[in-house]
Amino acid sequence: MHFLDLVKLRQSNRAYGDTVVEREKIERVLEAGRLSPSANNAQSWTFVVANNAETKNRVADATHTLGGSFVRQAPVIIALVAEKPILISRFGSAFKKIDFTSLDIGIAAAHICLQAAEIGLGTCMLESFDEKKAKIALGVPDNRRIALLITLGYPADRQREKKRKAFDDVVRWNRY
């Protein structure tokens, strides 16, 4: 598959079948996250996989998404936990006033979702959740943040056309 076709294939899946996702496939998806780039190669993340039904449902119950049942349908939820940035990243973030850990986690999330799509799995990134509840469900310490949750499972929704701004609205050549 060409990369751009994979980009078009990945979408936020908000319906899942109940087929169990094979452990090797979950690991492959996580490997794509592990190998993704980060500022100063800081890798300030931990991927916490909720794949036993009880834990996963507790995390799902912490989410706020409209029609939130799709999160419960997903057999797996991955929490992307932001670890403390290494010193050089902390300086860089303070200097540039950009939170590099969040950028890095976004890039890891994209790798995870694209890898999932390539092997026929569906994902949806979720920022809308009760972080405290999700942290308790997963035993994440108080001094860490859950930046993002990602549902993972066999998708049961139809493939949609992408709704995006026009190319010329978001691209400038040589000058803003």
Ligand SMILES: Cc1cc2nc3c(=O)[nH]c(=O)nc-3n(C[C@H](O)[C@H](O)[C@H](O)COP(=O)(O)O)c2cc1C
């Ligand atoms: C950082 C981030 C957070 C998101 N949070 C949510 C969310 O809480 N609930 C939800 O249903 N979708 C969420 N989404 C999915 C977006 O709504 C979706 O990516 C966007 O509408 C484009 O659609 P597509 O992913 O199907 O191409 C999130 C996406 C990103 C990148």
